[in-house]
Each structure stands twice: as C-alpha cells, then as structure tokens.
Amino acid sequence: MNTGQHIDAIDYVPSRRAHADIDRADGTGLAATGLRHAYRELTVLDLDAFTIAPADRHAIIGPNGAGKSTLLNLLAGTIRPTTGRITYNGQVITRRRAGWRARAGISRTFQHPTVYPGLTVLDCVRMGGYHHRRNPEHTPQEWLDLVGLAGYAQQVAGELAHGHRRMLDLAVALAGQPRVLLLDEPAAGFTDTETTRLLDILGGLPGWMAMVLVEHDMAVVTALADWITVLHHGRRHTDGPADVVRADPTVRALYLGAPETAHAAHR
Numbered sequence: 001m002n003t004g005q006h007i008d009a010i011d012y013v014p015s016r017r018a019h020a021d022i023d024r025a026d027g028t029g030l031a032a033t034g035l036r037h038a039y040r041e042l043t044v045l046d047l048d049a050f051t052i053a054p055a056d057r058h059a060i061i062g063p064n065g066a067g068k069s070t071l072l073n074l075l076a077g078t079i080r081p082t083t084g085r086i087t088y089n090g091q092v093i094t095r096r097r098a099g100w101r102a103r104a105g106i107s108r109t110f111q112h113p114t115v116y117p118g119l120t121v122l123d124c125v126r127m128g129g130y131h132h133r134r135n136p137e138h139t140p141q142e143w144l145d146l147v148g149l150a151g152y153a154q155q156v157a158g159e160l161a162h163g164h165r166r167m168l169d170l171a172v173a174l175a176g177q178p179r180v181l182l183l184d185e186p187a188a189g190f191t192d193t194e195t196t197r198l199l200d201i202l203g204g205l206p207g208w209m210a211m212v213l214v215e216h217d218m219a220v221v222t223a224l225a226d227w228i229t230v231l232h233h234g235r236r237h238t239d240g241p242a243d244v245v246r247a248d249p250t251v252r253a254l255y256l257g258a259p260e261t262a263h264a265a266h267r
Ligand SMILES: Nc1ncnc2c1ncn2[C@@H]1O[C@H](COP(=O)(O)OP(=O)(O)OP(=O)(O)O)[C@@H](O)[C@H]1O
Pocket: 039, 044, 062, 063, 064, 065, 066, 067, 068, 069, 070, 071
C-alpha cells in the first residue's frame, strides 16, 4: 500500500456497491479493482473497487483535487493506472488505449473540450462515428440536431463559442455510439439555459447507456445520477444512492456547504 502524503489523510472506505452488480448484469459492465494512480511518489487516487453496470447513472463528486478527473481518465484509457486492473464486459482492458476503448463502447467528454479545431463541426462528428460509418445508429447531422448545433455544421470547430464547443464534444462522444458515457464536468461554464438543454439531452439518452458523471453542480448531479461516489484526497469518502449521499451530514458539511449547491465550495 502506498503511503503518499495525500492519501494518508483519510480512512479507507469500502464501496457499498458490490461486484455482484456486474455479475447481475451477466458479466457486462466496466469494473476496476485495486485502482491506484500516482505521480512520482504522490498517490492521487486509491480505490479498492469501482463498478459501472449497464444503465448505471453514477456521479463522482468531491472537492478540487480529489481525483475525480483522474478516475475518469483511468476509465477512459487516457492515462494508465500505477497498479490495478480494469475490465470491460469481462475482458481485461487495463493497458488498452483510449481509442481502443472508444471503439469498444467507452466514450468520454472532456473538462476542456479538445475537438478537432481545424475541422468543420460536421466533420468532427463524422470522426467521432468513424468506426460505425457503415452501420451508424444516427447520421452526423442527426447528432448535431440533438445537441442544438444543426445550424453550425459547416463552421470551423475551433471558432465555436464555449457552450457550443462543449455540445460538439458531446455529439462527438455520442457519435461513437457508447455503451458507457464518461462525462467530465459537462455543465461547466454553461448558462442556465444551456444546462437545461444539456439535462434534456442526457436525460433523453437510452436507458441502457451507462453514464459516469464528474460534476460540481449538484442540480445536474441530482437530475442525472442515481448513485454517488464522494472522493476526498483520492479515496472514497462514501458512496450510495444519490438521495442518501446528498442527505449525509458529513458530506454536506465537508463538501456541499450551502444546501443544494456545491458551487460555493469551489469558489
Ligand atoms: N499531470 C499531473 N502531474 C502531477 N499531479 C497531477 C497531474 N494531474 C493531476 N495531478 C494532481 O492529482 C490530484 C487529482 O487531480 P484531479 O484532476 O483528478 O482532481 P479533480 O478531483 O478532478 O479536481 P477538479 O475538481 O479541480 O477538476 C490533484 O492533486 C492534482 O494536482
């Protein structure tokens, strides 16, 4: 066990979500065991287990630097764990790169969207769905319609405003026809109108699509998630059904601050 200074600050808490959840789903789903990530000697994430079964809507919350994006990056394959194992539908994918995982059904959006800035909006979505080009569920234009960018198809992606760029990032991820959608602060920097639109879009996605949501905005978490994991200094502070975690006095005191919103804790 690593003894990095970050991690020692909080007790180890086993997940309330058993690996039986994956078994219940006939072995399908995304599962990590003994997942640890360190930068040099500093461990920034240390989780015994983390599982996503089909149709799960799972939010990861916690203060800045808690390890939320690190966990998402490990699941997406953007970074590799220092130790631990990740499986997807029973297959070990720990060393698989992000592109391989996207083709296998694990797509993600970014905290800072990195859409192909020189391509048109439409071509970005074509790229996102490239591996399904012979048998797409929807055309690129239909994905743009869904996210409200129908009128921007021929615009250069790098010239989009922040909110539109985020929506494009989502369309690119969806064009990959994910079974697991990883969302890194999808509502960050959005106006209330854009957040409402985002919630409509995400709430309208097929029920079988699993979602892992890193988000500071508790209104978004409440609208989308049925399960919450609270990370603190890289460890699971607690997890459980969304309403139970939101009512937990320690979570409220440590993280939520003012009722109903986490924004205050992050500003
Ligand atoms: N490339 C890196 N090199 C060194 N330390 C890093 C690196 N990336 C992240 N960290 C550290 O890892 C810890 C976890 O970072 P991470 O981005 O996962 O936190 P987070 O919970 O997503 O935070 P936020 O809410 O601010 O996005 C932080 O202490 C951060 O400074």
